Amino acid sequence: MSFHILGRRVVIIDKPSVAEDLLTRRALIYSDRHFPPMGGELMKREHNMFYIAYNDRFKTYRRLLHREFNPSAVKNFWSTQQSEARSLVSNICQADSENLFVCVQRAAASLIMKISFGYTIDNDNDHFVFLAESSLKLAYLAGAPGRWLVDSFPILRFLPDWFPGADFKRKAKIWGRKLDNLSIEPHHWAQKQMVSGTAEPSFTSRLLNLDDERERSPDYDDIVRHTAGSLYAAGVDTLAASMKVFFYAMTCNPEIQRKAQEEVDSVTSAERRLPTLEDRASMPYLECILKEVLRWAPPAPMGLAHCSSSDDVYKGYFIPAKTSVYANIWAMTHDEDEYPDPYLFNPDRFLAKEGERQQKDPRGLVYGFGRRLCPGSHFAEFYLFIQMATCLAILDVFKDVDCNGVCIDPKAEFSTGLTTHMAPFPCIVKPRSRDSLAMIQNDHIASC
Numbered sequence: 366m367s368f369h370i371l372g373r374r375v376v377i378i379d380k381p382s383v384a385e386d387l388l389t390r391r392a393l394i395y396s397d398r399h400f401p402p403m404g405g406e407l408m409k410r411e412h413n414m415f416y417i418a419y420n421d422r423f424k425t426y427r428r429l430l431h432r433e434f435n436p437s438a439v440k441n442f443w444s445t446q447q448s449e450a451r452s453l454v455s456n457i458c459q460a461d462s463e464n465l466f467v468c469v470q471r472a473a474a475s476l477i478m479k480i481s482f483g484y485t486i487d488n489d490n491d492h493f494v495f496l497a498e499s500s501l502k503l504a505y506l507a508g509a510p511g512r513w514l515v516d517s518f519p520i521l522r523f524l525p526d527w528f529p530g531a532d533f534k535r536k537a538k539i540w541g542r543k544l545d546n547l548s549i550e551p552h553h554w555a556q557k558q559m560v561s562g563t564a565e566p567s568f569t570s571r572l573l574n575l576d577d578e579r580e581r582s583p584d585y586d587d588i589v590r591h592t593a594g595s596l597y598a599a600g601v602d603t604l605a606a607s608m609k610v611f612f613y614a615m616t617c618n619p620e621i622q623r624k625a626q627e628e629v630d631s632v633t634s635a636e637r638r639l640p641t642l643e644d645r646a647s648m649p650y651l652e653c654i655l656k657e658v659l660r661w662a663p664p665a666p667m668g669l670a671h672c673s674s675s676d677d678v679y680k681g682y683f684i685p686a687k688t689s690v691y692a693n694i695w696a697m698t699h700d701e702d703e704y705p706d707p708y709l710f711n712p713d714r715f716l717a718k719e720g721e722r723q724q725k726d727p728r729g730l731v732y733g734f735g736r737r738l739c740p741g742s743h744f745a746e747f748y749l750f751i752q753m754a755t756c757l758a759i760l761d762v763f764k765d766v767d768c769n770g771v772c773i774d775p776k777a778e779f780s781t782g783l784t785t786h787m788a789p790f791p792c793i794v795k796p797r798s799r800d801s802l803a804m805i806q807n808d809h810i811a812s813c
């Protein structure tokens with residue numbers, strides 16, 4: 366599908382094969398990002414991870430991300446991911462069920478702050494979380510499609526700042542500086558910890574200590590700051606969104622929850638211990654739940670638009686330079702031909718059954734395509750896996766009941782935006798038994 370909107374040509378791809386053809390096989394053409402006048406150019410955000418063009422600086426960003434998040438490097442994060450999963454469950458046990466989503470969101474923020482800067486957040490009103498959330502709000506406001514006339518009529522960006530009606534230019538200048546300052550603070554904090562010898566190992570500290578001449582350009586420090594700064598924006602909402610869907614799916618499907626708990630127990634209960642990431646290979650059903658969570662409600666349903674850097678022709682269609690190309694991930698993961706009964710949450714669809722066609726692993730879709738493919742996918746999966754396993758080991762989730770004792774069927778309602786979040790829904794979350802509560806409490810005491 367192709368159309369013109371706000372002065373831009375937009376192409377939306379619904380088929381994985383077309384996404385592979387354009388975004389992967391022709392990656393040299395389709396790896397830029399759209400750079401809007403307001404949120405990009407006027408705010409001087411050409412170095413931001415989500416706006417940067419496919420250039421040498423971008424390749425350095427990706428090299429650094431790959432160094433930290435490749436399939437074997439992510440094992441360095443396992444112990445942090447495990448202890449954060451246990452903190453999440455411990456926090457859920459202490460909170461009311463209505464605050465389940467607050468705990469889930471905070472757990473994702475806590476982990477990303479720790480791995481990005483070696484920083485431990487305060488449970489309430491954390492300063493760096495506040496800075497990061499303020500940056501996101503400002504960036505969304507500046508980048509909101511259709512909000513700024515200058516995005517539809519880019520010629521307006523040449524108006525002098527003092528010109529009546531040009532207050533967007535003054536705003537852009539102030540906001541651009543503000544966003545820059547917001548990302549400098551945690552970076553400086555991590556540098557200070559390194560100087561004082563108290564830094565916890567993190568993405569920033571490891572890369573600033575890197576002894577690799579190839580990476581040491583004069584603006585290396587700034588490159589590390591931009592790369593680390595992208596992790597919060599890209600990681601927190603996507604991880605939290607998936608965990609919210611997991612809780613919803615467990616609430617609505619008690620038989621799936623029970624089957625998954627049996628699997629987790631079969632691996633851990635003889636040793637009376639909590640799950641670890643080493644257990645992942647022994648929990649194939651939980652792996653199917655992970656795939657189904659990502660398929661049923663992909664956290665970034667339209668991905669992030671790629672932008673073409675030159676004219677192209679595909680199957681007879683002319684695609685001019687500067688076309689925004691979206692992969693409609695949601696349509697791909699709900700394609701009835703590939704996933705029969707696509708709206709049903711059914712992890713069993715991924716179990717190999719004799720005589721039946723194996724359904725495609727949705728992880729080949731939900732992280733995007735080509736050279737802008739999500740660099741955090743392996744990290745994300747270990748995170749989701751250990752959170753789900755630890756929750757299943759310790760907690761039961763049920764439907765809530767109304768004042769007449771009748772079960773409330775929760776509705777699946779989602780926000781719109783780059784990342785879609787499930788709206789809070791009524792449910793009850795409780796420790797499975799006194800033993801399981803004691804296990805998580807003891808673990809918490811031991812880790813303090």
Ligand code: HEM
Binds near residue numbers: 595599731735
């Ligand atoms: C379930 C979790 C996640 C999902 C579904 C997801 C999905 C995506 C998608 C669809 C894109 C756009 C890809 C494209 O343009 O084709 C993306 C980009 C990105 N993701 Fe993720 N993501 C997740 C978690 C994470 C995490 C945990 C991190 C970091 C720790 C991360 C870091 C990034 C970055 C830095 C980009 C921008 C890449 C670029 O522009 O080159 N993501 N992600």
